[in-house]
Amino acid sequence: MGLEKLLTCPSIRAGEKYRASQEMASLEDKPMVLTSHVDELNAYPQIFVPVIKKYFRIVWWADFENDQERYANEIQGILVNGGLPKITSELLDTLPNLKIVSTLGVGTDHLDLQLLKSRGIKVSSVPDVSSDCVADWGMTLLVAAARKLPEAMKSATDTATPFNYNILGKKITGSTLGIVGLGRIGYRIAERALGFKMRVLYNDITRRPEKEAALSLEYYSSLDKLLPNSDFIITVVPLTPQTHGMMGREQFKLMKKSAIFINIARAPVVQQDELVEALQSRTIQAAVLDVTSPEPLPPHHPLLHMPNVIITPHMGANSLESRRGVVEAGCESCTAAIQGKAIPREVVL
Amino acid sequence: MADKPLVVASLADHELYVKIVEEHFRVVWWEDYIKGPEKYNNDIQGILVDAYGRLKRVDGSLLDHLPNLKIVSTLSVGTDHLDLELLFKRGIKVSRVPDVSSDCVADWGITLLVGMARRIVEGVDSAKNPATPFDFNIMGKKITGSTIGVVGFGRIGYKIAERAYGFSMKVLYYDVFRRSEEEEKKIGATYYSSVDEMLPHCDFVILIVPLLPTTRGMIGKKQFELMKNSAILVNVARAQVIDQDALVEALKNKTIRSAAIDVTYPEPLPDDHPLRFLDNIIITPHMGANSEESRRGVVVAGVKSCIAGVKGEPIPNEMLQSMMY
Numbered sequence: 001m002g003l004e005k006l007l008t009c010p011s012i013r014a015g016e017k018y019r020a021s022q023e024m025a026s027l028e029d030k031p032m033v034l035t036s037h038v039d040e041l042n043a044y045p046q047i048f049v050p051v052i053k054k055y056f057r058i059v060w061w062a063d064f065e066n067d068q069e070r071y072a073n074e075i076q077g078i079l080v081n082g083g084l085p086k087i088t089s090e091l092l093d094t095l096p097n098l099k100i101v102s103t104l105g106v107g108t109d110h111l112d113l114q115l116l117k118s119r120g121i122k123v124s125s126v127p128d129v130s131s132d133c134v135a136d137w138g139m140t141l142l143v144a145a146a147r148k149l150p151e152a153m154k155s156a157t158d159t160a161t162p163f164n165y166n167i168l169g170k171k172i173t174g175s176t177l178g179i180v181g182l183g184r185i186g187y188r189i190a191e192r193a194l195g196f197k198m199r200v201l202y203n204d205i206t207r208r209p210e211k212e213a214a215l216s217l218e219y220y221s222s223l224d225k226l227l228p229n230s231d232f233i234i235t236v237v238p239l240t241p242q243t244h245g246m247m248g249r250e251q252f253k254l255m256k257k258s259a260i261f262i263n264i265a266r267a268p269v270v271q272q273d274e275l276v277e278a279l280q281s282r283t284i285q286a287a288v289l290d291v292t293s294p295e296p297l298p299p300h301h302p303l304l305h306m307p308n309v310i311i312t313p314h315m316g317a318n319s320l321e322s323r324r325g326v327v328e329a330g331c332e333s334c335t336a337a338i339q340g341k342a343i344p345r346e347v348v349l
Numbered sequence: 350m351a352d353k354p355l356v357v358a359s360l361a362d363h364e365l366y367v368k369i370v371e372e373h374f375r376v377v378w379w380e381d382y383i384k385g386p387e388k389y390n391n392d393i394q395g396i397l398v399d400a401y402g403r404l405k406r407v408d409g410s411l412l413d414h415l416p417n418l419k420i421v422s423t424l425s426v427g428t429d430h431l432d433l434e435l436l437f438k439r440g441i442k443v444s445r446v447p448d449v450s451s452d453c454v455a456d457w458g459i460t461l462l463v464g465m466a467r468r469i470v471e472g473v474d475s476a477k478n479p480a481t482p483f484d485f486n487i488m489g490k491k492i493t494g495s496t497i498g499v500v501g502f503g504r505i506g507y508k509i510a511e512r513a514y515g516f517s518m519k520v521l522y523y524d525v526f527r528r529s530e531e532e533e534k535k536i537g538a539t540y541y542s543s544v545d546e547m548l549p550h551c552d553f554v555i556l557i558v559p560l561l562p563t564t565r566g567m568i569g570k571k572q573f574e575l576m577k578n579s580a581i582l583v584n585v586a587r588a589q590v591i592d593q594d595a596l597v598e599a600l601k602n603k604t605i606r607s608a609a610i611d612v613t614y615p616e617p618l619p620d621d622h623p624l625r626f627l628d629n630i631i632i633t634p635h636m637g638a639n640s641e642e643s644r645r646g647v648v649v650a651g652v653k654s655c656i657a658g659v660k661g662e663p664i665p666n667e668m669l670q671s672m673m674y
Contacts, residue, residue: 041484082485132493136516140467140492143460147640150473152633156617157625163617163634165361165401171640173452188493195515196456296476296483304477312472313483319467319491 031338032057033077034064034095036084044081047320048327052079055331061085068094077102077334083110092119100124100337104330105317106134106185108347109239109266117349124333124345126326128184133322135188137315138264141288142177142232143196145260145310146170170231170260170285173197178230180223180246181237181265182208189234190215201226205242227254232262239266247271252278260286264316267293276302279309290316354659356395357382357415359404360424365641369648370397373656379403390414395655398431399424400635408432412439420444420658424651425638426454426505429560429587433673443668444654446647448504453643455508457636458555458585461609462497462513465581465631466490466553490552490581490606493517498551500544500567501558501586502528509555510536523547525563544568548575553583560587568592573599580605585637588612597623600630611637 033056038044052058059071061084072094078085080103085091087101092115100122103111108125116123144150147169155164177193179186179202187208190200194215201218203226212219220226223246227233233255237243247261248271255261261284263270272293278284286308295314303309317323329345336343359379360366370376377389379402393415398404404411407421412435420442421431428445436443464470467489475484497513499506502524510520514536522528523541533540541547544567548554554576558564568582569592576582582605584591593614599605607629616635618624624632638644650666657664 040486041482043485045486132517133491136463136492137467139516140463140469143456144464144469147457147460147636149460149464149631149633150470152636153470153631156613156632156634159620159625165634165636166639167634167636168639168641168644169636171453171642172456191517192515195512196459197452197511299479304479310469310473311476312469313476313485313487315467315472315485315487315489318486318488320488321491323488 030055030057031076031335032059032071032074033079033334034059034061034071034075034085035079036061036081042082043084044327048324051324051327052331055335073097076100076338079104079330079334080111081105087111087116089115092116092121100334100343102330102334102337104326106130107238107266113347113349122337122343123347123349124330124337124343125347126329126333126345128345129325129329130317130322131184131188133319134185134264134316135192137290137318138185138189138234138236138262139192141262141264141290141310141312142234142260143172145262145286145288146172146232150310151307170258175199175231176201176229178203178220178226178233180204180226180233180235181243182211182217183236183238185264186234186236187211187215189236190217198232201229223251224254227251227259228256230259231256232260234262235265235269237265237269239268243269245269245271247275249274249277252283255284257282257285259284260288262288264290267291267295272303279303279306286310288312290314354394355389355392356397356655356659357389357393358397359402360397360399361401365645366648369645369652373652386414391417393417394419394659396421397424397651397655398422400427400430406430406432407436409435412436412441419661420655420664422651422655422658424647426450427559427587428668433668433670437670442658442664444651444658444664444666445668446650446654446666448666449646449650450638450643451504451508453640454505454557454585454637455512457611457639458505458509458557458583459512461583461585461611461631461633462553462555462581463492463516465583465607465609466492470631490579495519495552496521496550497553497555498523498541498547499538500524500547500554500556501564502526502538503557503559505585506555506557507532507536509557510538513553518553521547521550545572545575548572548580549577551580552577553581555583556586556590558586558590560589565589566592568596570595570598573604576605578603578606582608582610584608584610584612586612588614588616593624597627600624600627603629607631609633611635 075095076099078101102124106127154161176199182202182204193200203220203223288310290312333345353375356374357377422444474481496519499510499522502522520538523544527540609631611633654664
């Protein structure tokens with residue numbers, strides 16, 4: 001029975017009406033935010049909706065599109081998940097009371113920050129909650145590719161594939177890892193690599209002497225000098241004009257023929273067609289991509305059909321704790337902006 | 350050619366072995382030997398064996414026919430496929446390769462752990478297999494800061510713990526022997542003298558014990574019930590350390606979350622074995638030591654021991670009776 005009906009129905013006991021009215025009031029108190037949609041595969045899974053409902057009344061995109069007039073003035077925040085909803089000037093025009101756009105993730109490359117700045121709208125992201133989780137994933141991809149785990153699984157479980165004792169992988173212990181981008185996640189990857197007694201090199205636009213000292217890392221100011229020395233290369237940079245396309249034909253040529261390349265950053269960091277060429281010509285041994293252009297790749301894309309390529313569906317932050325934590329953090333930032341308070345994890349424009 | 354001593358070799362069929370072995374010995378490969386053993390029996394001075402070849406057990410049925418056998422050199426860590434008592438009784442030398450592949454196996458143990466925890470096989474299937482939808486929401490199990498129980502804290506077990514520590518995992522361990530305080534402190538390890546006491550605290554359990562009468566079936570129904578519902582079990586030891594039928598039940602009933610096993614019995618499993626059809630298991634074909642460097646290193650070391658045994662010289666990596674548990 002809907003809340004409104006319950007409150008007006010004479011036969012419902014007073015206690016229940018009280019509880020219902022409390023719930024309705026608490027709903028009415030909560031500010032309204034706009035967000036995309038629920039989809040178990042492609043958007044929010046249902047399990048995270050209660051997290052958002054703790055903070056907000058939710059307007060789903062489909063409902064907003066159908067009835068903008070009803071919601072437009074009340075919407076004070078937008079939660080962006082998986083790049084949706086897309087923030088355009090047309091959208092902003094319809095939302096006079098919008099205070100903040102909170103993106104539920106690390107990256108802000110999908111947001112027109114200049115546009116938001118020009119409209120005086122705050123922006124927040126979640127750069128830190130998922131760092132361990134993504135670092136765990138980076139290492140997982142590295143070791144799985146090195147030791148050919150997907151191939152191994154197939155050999156042992158797929159009756160059409162012969163059981164093969166001789167699937168030989170690449171040595172991990174004592175090998176050299178080159179980390180491109182030593183931010184929160186890159187640093188944590190270094191920590192894990194050291195547990196495997198790997199030698200760790202890094203390239204970053206900023207040298208980080210304390211981090212270097214703490215973990216005995218070797219700094220390379222030039223990416224091109226880092227590449228030939230590495231058995232594994234992992235890119236963990238934000239997508240910026242400087243990092244766009246930073247890994248291309250020349251870089252793959254500089255890498256060892258036996259090297260494995262892993263990308264857990266953003267797809268455009270890699271010149272994808274040139275990666276395909278490098279793999280086909282055995283310029284490098286193998287590649288692992290958690291991010292592709294587009295996502296997903298079309299079914300006939302060569303990367304989907306190469307045995308020395310691992311593709312995964314953008315799952316770096318995918319532990320329950322991490323994903324839930326990211327949603328919570330995003331909601332906290334959004335709430336703070338709506339209340340006019342200092343915004344945790346604000347993206348300074 | 351006549352100078353080189355004759356050995357019988359039962360090894361996985363791989364080019365790595367052939368060159369290195371034939372450099373030092375005349376070799377009769379097992380498949381040829383069994384066609385006409387009488388031709389070779391009196392001349393055989395060494396046996397080269399590993400975990401992968403056709404000869405599954407070195408015991409009286411073979412040894413009784415080899416009067417001039419000096420050494421059995423197994424290209425593996427494990428010796429559970431050798432009748433050690435009989436060999437020592439007959440004064441035949443034994444060697445194995447206990448350390449060359451330790452890092453490699455430790456790397457693999459962790460690979461299976463993180464691979465299962467983060468569901469990488471499902472991820473790859475989702476992204477690459479056109480029959481499976483692309484799924485952004487494959488949720489894995491937290492690794493950083495979780496608790497790992499290492500069952501067996503020998504060379505490989507300790508190295509596994511070092512790698513786990515790199516992920517800021519809390520390390521618990523069980524072994525019949527306790528490590529030094531310094532070794533424990535280095536990786537924050539907590540000792541348990543009882544597996545059953547350790548299991549309820551673990552998010553991950555990894556088995557890395559030798560197969561002995563005391564470890565056979567050590568993980569069974571009771572142990573699965575003691576483990577958390579959310580726990581993941583990894584086996585890079587020997588298949589018989591686990592009661593395999595109990596494992597099937599535990600996975601079906603979700604008594605534990607999932608398992609990743611590098612070893613089964615038999616190996617491979619029959620086509621219709623229930624383990625093949627569960628969606629919460631990774632099975633791999635006994636590949637702990639499978640890097641080029643490691644496999645080559647094991648062969649080189651094993652061959653070296655075999656040469657020494659045949660020549661009557663001191664044998665590197667000799668297995669002595671006193672070393673049996």
